[in-house]
Structure formats: C-alpha cells, structure tokens
Amino acid sequence: MIAGTHSRCGKTTVAVGIAAALAAAGHRVATAKVGPDYIDTGYHEAATGRPSRNLDVFMSGENMILPLAQRAGGAADILVVEGAMGLYDGIGSSSRGSTAHVAKLLYAPVLLVVDASSMSRSVVALVEGYVRHDRDVHVAGIILDRVGSARHEEILRDALSNCEAPVIGAVHRSSGISWPSRHLGLIPAIEHHTEVERSVRELGELVRTQVDIQQVSVIAGTASSLSTKRIRPAKPVANAVVGYAAGPAFSFVYRDNLERFAEAGADLVPFDPLSDSSIPAGAQGLYLGGGFPEVYIEALSSNRPMLDSIRSAANDGVAIWAECGGLVLLAKRMGQAALAGVIDAEVSMQDTLVVGYRMATAQRSSFLLDAGDTLHGHEFHRTITRPDGGALAMVGSSAVHAPVRSGFASPQLFASYLHVHLGAYSAPAERFVAAASKVVLKSP
Numbered sequence: 001m002i003a004g005t006h007s008r009c010g011k012t013t014v015a016v017g018i019a020a021a022l023a024a025a026g027h028r029v030a031t032a033k034v035g036p037d038y039i040d041t042g043y044h045e046a047a048t049g050r051p052s053r054n055l056d057v058f059m060s061g062e063n064m065i066l067p068l069a070q071r072a073g074g075a076a077d078i079l080v081v082e083g084a085m086g087l088y089d090g091i092g093s094s095s096r097g098s099t100a101h102v103a104k105l106l107y108a109p110v111l112l113v114v115d116a117s118s119m120s121r122s123v124v125a126l127v128e129g130y131v132r133h134d135r136d137v138h139v140a141g142i143i144l145d146r147v148g149s150a151r152h153e154e155i156l157r158d159a160l161s162n163c164e165a166p167v168i169g170a171v172h173r174s175s176g177i178s179w180p181s182r183h184l185g186l187i188p189a190i191e192h193h194t195e196v197e198r199s200v201r202e203l204g205e206l207v208r209t210q211v212d213i214q215q216v217s218v219i220a221g222t223a224s225s226l227s228t229k230r231i232r233p234a235k236p237v238a239n240a241v242v243g244y245a246a247g248p249a250f251s252f253v254y255r256d257n258l259e260r261f262a263e264a265g266a267d268l269v270p271f272d273p274l275s276d277s278s279i280p281a282g283a284q285g286l287y288l289g290g291g292f293p294e295v296y297i298e299a300l301s302s303n304r305p306m307l308d309s310i311r312s313a314a315n316d317g318v319a320i321w322a323e324c325g326g327l328v329l330l331a332k333r334m335g336q337a338a339l340a341g342v343i344d345a346e347v348s349m350q351d352t353l354v355v356g357y358r359m360a361t362a363q364r365s366s367f368l369l370d371a372g373d374t375l376h377g378h379e380f381h382r383t384i385t386r387p388d389g390g391a392l393a394m395v396g397s398s399a400v401h402a403p404v405r406s407g408f409a410s411p412q413l414f415a416s417y418l419h420v421h422l423g424a425y426s427a428p429a430e431r432f433v434a435a436a437s438k439v440v441l442k443s444p
Helices: 011-024 039-048 062-073 099-106 122-133 150-159 189-210 213-220 255-264 297-302 304-315 325-330 427-437
Strands: 002-004 029-034 053-055 078-086 110-115 139-147 167-172 240-245 266-271 285-288 319-323 346-362 374-386 392-396 404-406 408-410 413-416
Touching (some): 002 011, 011 167, 039 078, 039 189, 053 255, 062 099, 078 099, 099 110, 110 122, 139 150, 150 167, 167 189, 240 325, 240 427, 255 285, 255 427, 297 304, 319 325
Parallel strands (some): 002 078, 029 078, 110 139, 139 167, 240 285, 319 413
Antiparallel strands (some): 392 404
8 A cells, every 4th residue: 555644745656656666677566546536547557557446435335445456456466556645534534435444454554655845853753643543554664755855865764763664765856757737636647648658667767766666565465365255247237339438538437337337238339529520330328427528628619520429319318327527518518618418507617626425316317316316426526517407416425514416317318427436336337238228229
C-alpha cells in the first residue's frame, strides 16, 4: 500500500514511480487505487501495461475488497495499491473506507509517503503519530517526498534514525516530475498519452535511484496472500450490442463495469463522440460514462452527425445509461453549444465542486431501477443541469442532510450524475443488458 500523510503529498507520483521501477526490474506488477478515482488508474496502467482496479469500501462493501484485490493482482507477483487522501482519512471524520481500512482488510504493509517540505525535526512527530495511531496498520517503510536538497535529506534521515519504520527513500523536489491538472484534478492519461508514457519511464528511473526498490520488494513479500475467493460474475441474461463512449472526453469508465456487461451478454463496441460520425451499427444499448465533455464542448457540439445518431437511437427506444459526462452529452445545450437534445435540460458550469459518496433511491422506475430501489455511487462534477430531473433522491454517506433530487429516468433511459462501480454488484449490468436485448431496431 502506498499511503500519504495528507491529500496534497505526491503519493500518486511515488506510486506510479514505484510501479514503473518494479516493472523495469523484471517484476510482474499490478496496481489498484483505494476509492473511486478514475484518473490515477490511467497513470498506473502507463507504468505497468496492465489494467488498474479500484478498491472502494463504500461502493463494494468490506467483504469484497479482498476478492477485488485478487482480481486486480491477477498473475502479477506484486500488487501496488495507491491510497486516497491521507492514510486515515475515510468517510466523514471516520477511517471507514480509508487507505488504513483497506490495508487492514488486505493484511498489507504500508509505505508512508511523507511531504517533508519545510520540515526537519518535526518530521519525527508526524511519522511517529502515523505509526502509532493504529497498531493494526503496519507502516513498514517511510518515503520522504519533496525533499529540498541532499543536506535536507541527511537531516531528515538523521532525525528519523530511531523511528521503528525505516526510511527507504527520499524523492527530491528538484526532480522536475509533475502531472498537468485542471478543474477536477489531474488530466487523464489518455489525453496526453505519449507525454505520459515518456514521463512515466523517466519517473521510474528517477525513483529507482532515490528509493530502495529492493527493499520495497522485500516489504511487499511480507504481505499475506490474497484471497482465493472469486467474485461471482454477472449472469448471462441475453445477447445485445452495446456501444460505449470512449476517447478523451469520456474516459471515466470503470473496467469492472464493462466486464459485468460482457458477462451478462453484451457485445461491447467502443465509439468516440468526438471523432466518430455515429454510434456503432446495430447498437441496442448505449453506455455513456463520465469524463470531461465540458472541455471538448465545442468539438462535441460541432459533430452534428454523432449527436443526430444519439438522438435517433433514443427515439428508436435504444436503452441508454448515462453517467455524469454522459448526462451532459444528452442535454439540449451547454451555453451556446447545442448537444444531443435527448433530455430536456440545459447544462452550465458552477464554481462549486460537487463531490462525495451518495446513497441514491429511485423516485421513478426505469430499465435499471424500480421506484424505491437503491444504488451506492459517487458524484464528481462542476456542471449542473436545469431542471435537475428529480429521478433520484441522493444523500451523502452520512445521510445527515435532506436528500437532493436529480437525474432523469424513463422506461428506456437512466441518466444522472451518479457514478456506479459494478465490481462486486452485477444486478444493474444484468438489467441493462436485458433491456438492450429487447430493443428491435428499425431496418436501415
């Protein structure tokens, strides 16, 4: 487990660098991410050439974390798991769902990445606090991050010389490795793939020189074997052609969701709403995931053949499941940019970031949910729709505030800001594919 002392430290950089360095050293490396983040997993994949997974307690449940990690590890000999936020930061003020919580569920050792900038002796109090806070969490090593100079590293190492967790590396601030970001965090790797691949190679080499990779391998070897419990696949319910949005504007799609669709009987066909002229031929279902359509809004609006194709599909009764960015694509317009017009709503940007776990209750029935059914998911967006739709009543994970209503639903449509992870929960995939299989397309 690669954990941080707080959310702003460079644990993503360190995790990617360690994965790349281990892979370059000949290890079969797999990766995973604690929590719902889509973007970090793209950088993981650039480092290892293997798909990365999400381990999320809220959306998957405690009992499924071990088998999900087993799936993530596959045939690899080392699974590098990047934490979320600080080591003990979970849902609300608790540690539930935190990196520490997942580490305990996996019986995994933790490498603590410490933002050591502007610190000397104070680093001892910080590290010892993390090490002693929960003795069921095994902090097996310390990696100092944002170290200012060789002399700064020497001071920090000397200060920590008696700490029970050894310092196994120091990543210097002058290293020059950084990732581009914008309003929702890091820019997805798919949007600058060549640059990311080059940077990851350089980062792996850098980490190899500044972190004891052999010791990382030894620490990884102290982890317990992963569970042999397998996740029950989705039931094969029917055969249906399902097109799913991909490309730079729609990269927020969990691999697990696509796998559940395929298990249920979907013939999955990707398409890019930015560059393709129509949805896949014969598509009976459309899965429009999240991403950054707001960044590409002019290009999306200019691709009228694609927008017309989506609107025609909706008129023909094709089953459509849209999440966040997909919801934006289905709206009438965003500002002056006309969109597909499947949903009678307009989209605008706001300053406030809407982010957090949600428990959602369906207020009306659709192919995906019956009225009263619930889903666990998360929101992560700065756009809003007017009207909001009201198809879901959503409360935060603590359920202390009144429900917020949003989303759109009909017998053949489910569109909302809710992102859902189907790694351990296949019923929605089965319902979606079953609904798509019943669509009879008009002859061309």
